[in-house]
Amino acid sequence: MAIKAVIFDIDGTLSPTISWDYLTMRIGGSLEENAAAFADWSTERITESVLRQRLIANWTRRAPPLKVTFRSILEEIALHDDAPAAVAYLRNKGYRIAAITGSFDIYADIVGEKLGIADRYALTTLIWDAAGRLTDIETNYDGRAQKYIRFMAFCERYGLAPAECVAVGDSSNDMELFRVTKRGIAVQTELEAKELEAIAWKKIRRLKELTAIL
Numbered sequence: 001m002a003i004k005a006v007i008f009d010i011d012g013t014l015s016p017t018i019s020w021d022y023l024t025m026r027i028g029g030s031l032e033e034n035a036a037a038f039a040d041w042s043t044e045r046i047t048e049s050v051l052r053q054r055l056i057a058n059w060t061r062r063a064p065p066l067k068v069t070f071r072s073i074l075e076e077i078a079l080h081d082d083a084p085a086a087v088a089y090l091r092n093k094g095y096r097i098a099a100i101t102g103s104f105d106i107y108a109d110i111v112g113e114k115l116g117i118a119d120r121y122a123l124t125t126l127i128w129d130a131a132g133r134l135t136d137i138e139t140n141y142d143g144r145a146q147k148y149i150r151f152m153a154f155c156e157r158y159g160l161a162p163a164e165c166v167a168v169g170d171s172s173n174d175m176e177l178f179r180v181t182k183r184g185i186a187v188q189t190e191l192e193a194k195e196l197e198a199i200a201w202k203k204i205r206r207l208k209e210l211t212a213i214l
């Protein structure tokens, strides 16, 4: 089938940065506490509700968790220098472009605005009160299944078959997209989940290599 769409992961793929960790560090939180909270939850020592409270408390150590602050920190994250040209090349060739990230909804919007990607999906929603303070997090811990659900919603919206799509990613939560499209392009960085390579259609080191494939 002809290829009609290209779906990008964000962290590690369009940018070299893990946005969750970057935000945690820049806002004065502890990466160790972040990891400990997830570890306590995954071993059932705390409930999911307590996990969310600990994540927010960790982001609130130095300053109130304001949307304006989160947004300005996430705007600092640089994309790969060849990302804008690669996306523009694909758009000019007529491919529909989408991004699906396990990270925050406001970050998907920032990246989407920078690259002109209107179809963007995030697995983590930050909930703000009327004063713009963070009150809760909605996140999905099974990123692999949840990315697949977003991908299928994208396909349905535009009448695309999965086999008409290419998935570009570096993370284990991209596995289902690689499997269902049969056209996964693994981005080989130090962050890459090596299991992707076993089912990858192509492997690249830099996004600009996409112009030789698509």
Ligand SMILES: [Mg+2]
Binding pocket: 009, 010, 011, 012, 013, 169, 170, 171
């Ligand atoms: Mg990634």
